[in-house]
Amino acid sequence: MASIRIADIHRPDLTNSEKIGPSITDVEHLSSYNWIESSTPTIAVPGCPPLWSPPKTPKKVAKDSGLIYIAQNAVRHPESPLEPLFRSLYIENPLYNIRLVDLITDRNNIRKLLSFINPNLSKNGLEPFTIDVEVTNNTAIFCRMEAETYMFIGPHEFRGYGHEFEKAFTTTQVSASTGHHRIISYNFGDLKFIVRYETDAYVDELSEVQSRNVELENGSLLSMMKTMSLSQQESRSRLPAESKLVMKEEGKQVPIQSTLEIKTRVAHKPINIQEVLPQLWVSQTPNLVRAYHKGGLFEPPEVEDVTREITKWEEDHASDLRGLIILIKEIIRVVRENDGNAVIKYDGRSDNLEVWRRNGRKMLPDDLYSKLGDKTESAQAIGSDPQKTKLKIGDTFYSIDISMMPYLSSFVRFQRLAQPQSTDFIHQNIPLFDIGVIPQLPYPKYWQLRGVGHLDLLDFKRSGLPRHAFQRRVSEEYFETATPYLEQQVSFNVTPTFSVVQIHIGCLHATLTVKGGFLVSKDFATRYTIRSFSRYLAWGLQEELDEEAQKDCYYLYLDFLEYRQLFNSKEMSFHGSVFQSLE
Incomplete structure (x- = not known):
């Protein structure tokens, strides 16, 4: 569903004849x-x-x-x-x-x-910005949005x-x-x-x-x-x-x-x-x-x-502050009259503030809306199916809920900022996306990172899985079931002093060096590596988790991609294993 532009607010209209500022x-x-x-x-x-x-x-x-x-x-x-x-x-x-x-x-x-009212009040001048707005009964909520x-x-x-x-x-x-x-x-x-x-x-x-x-x-x-x-x-x-x-x-x-x-x-x-x-x-x-x-x-x-300076500034900018309060009231009025959900945008190309219909998710957990007097205890997003977003990943089209997928949520939000009227979101191929989101194959696989370590920005509990699912070691039966698949991803190199085993899964890989001054068989090194690797990365079969749990684990995978992007690095040390992208 395409975004709808519902109003424009013009800077010249935000004036009145009063001399005393708020x-x-x-x-x-x-x-x-x-x-x-x-x-x-x-x-x-x-x-x-x-x-x-x-x-x-x-x-x-x-x-x-x-x-x-x-x-x-x-x-x-x-x-x-x-x-x-x-x-x-x-x-x-x-x-x-x-x-x-x-x-x-x-x-x-x-x-x-305030910088929209008077661009001179910002050190960098008036820059493009976006604000999400909800109005519930008598109260408006402005949520900060940043690309x-x-x-x-x-x-x-x-x-x-x-x-x-x-x-x-x-x-x-x-x-x-x-x-x-x-x-x-x-x-x-x-x-x-x-x-x-x-x-x-x-x-x-x-x-x-x-x-x-x-x-x-x-x-x-x-x-x-x-x-x-x-x-x-x-x-x-x-x-x-x-x-x-x-x-x-x-x-x-x-x-x-x-x-x-x-x-x-x-x-x-x-x-x-x-x-x-x-x-x-x-x-x-x-x-x-x-x-x-x-x-x-x-x-x-x-x-x-600087108390006196603040008071003096308020007096000197009475005209700007009158414009600010008129602007805020106008935003609240327009949004209230349009189902209580909107996005306020300034694109830097005109003196207008654009108001667009907001199709995103609600801003607060349901119980907090009751504090605002919403008897339904929720503020539903606008649209026939607001939780679904149409995406093209690689060569495949999807209609999926991305609300719990931070990487894709950020991607779509940025695209909407850049092209407000566009409904086409196209992303390059993401390895294993079809497996993680839509269980099409006989044995859809999932993964989860083990041992939080220093990857502290990842919200593992967001998956909703029970605590023991994150903490328990992979069982022997689980290990035996996963091994045949993992063995297909193994490369093996032997020298007189150590053996190197690598496991490749999607865009990640683990490297383990088995030292000891003696040759080891590929089978032994592979199993040793898989067992060690499984402490951090679990790879299982469909019947062990329901569809929702599989998706939750996959969202962690996208979180990891975003975290790695944050550090602009293709290699991250993690408890003796190395995760890095495959070129």
Whole structure:
């Protein structure tokens, strides 16, 4: 079904004759959480931002490298990037009436809309963007959409020192944390917002005085969380079965007055505070660090209280803020009148904001829609069969549900951004796609990675398989059944000191070197290799798993492809085995 363009919003129409601009009032901290490095989507509530703890003398830091998150909520929980916002909110404020809220959004979305109103308010000018929108009863939800949700900085690339500076000048307060997110509410004009944003750090002297332990009607946050026993295993059972999110108790509440934004730049290019104020205004972040370096050497910077500057910026941009609130109201009106689902797009070629019918999946788990007053407890996607996407993989056409296939979901989303009116999604051949998705053959095969190791971005539990299916070793019967197929994929080489066996499966292969200073038979080496390989890669037959379980395992295969692509590498060490693509 082709996407339908339902409206255009023109920039010149977003004006009125009022002289007084809307302002932000009644700012309130609602909740917070940290993402935790884990193979499953895991958050710590309330979490805590890193503590600002700069050295007293100049410090040289390494340049940024490795994995950098652009939109971490989407990377770690692609099924519902907004779910952590709601879960943490109802942990800290279980009686919160979200039906009184007009808009729930990430800070990034407001900044994009503000740059549409006035492109000069963005350092890079007005760039193309996309925002998913749902309206349920009186509440609109804006979901951040990015063509790329992460990037990988190679060893020979240079992207600045910002991330390494934060590591060197702050102290992590939550173990294994990869980022702290905060949820606040405020009134903007006559609208009530809930805004989520990431915080770089906090200043201790403020938090020592002003941090408070919020008392809830059922007791303090701490006692409530202890009652809930938010260990990793127990917290999952407290959430609806469809939720893949894990919550645990860790951290402390930090007031807004302590929060801190960090910016870094080379010393001969000073940071104009006007570049930063729109971001600080949206999240009402009162403290700023502007750190300058010479070849990565940073002098200890000062923490600036920019509260007055934020207030002055709001007064100076009254006209832009009037346009922003008119724009947000118009988006909500148009989407509400068109079944409550839409995509907002700016393509960079005109002064128009395009509104397209949204055919994607719902943004939230079903139980959260009941909080918004949806009596059906769900917001169904538009279309006769919204879960099916038509794809051409290689030379074969498929109509399949890609909602749990991150690699293909990203591919289709990017194609829709590039060509909104196109309904044809064509991908080059993917090895074993027909076997993994559509069991056509007598013995469809599946695979699953074993032992999470350092492949921590893979969400193994997303498959829904029981825990023992991931942890148990391959049984002897299972091994014997798989061996005849695997033997066909084996190459064998013998030298006086060691034997090398390789197994090729689809686009992966494993290499095992059997050492010992003596010759071994091909049969022995093959079985030795297969048994070792099976600890990480299980290959079975159709009757051992139903169709859904086979598909779940195959989705992990696509996850692995995406993870390997992320590192732009054709070889990854993994517990003594080597996985790499076949040319």
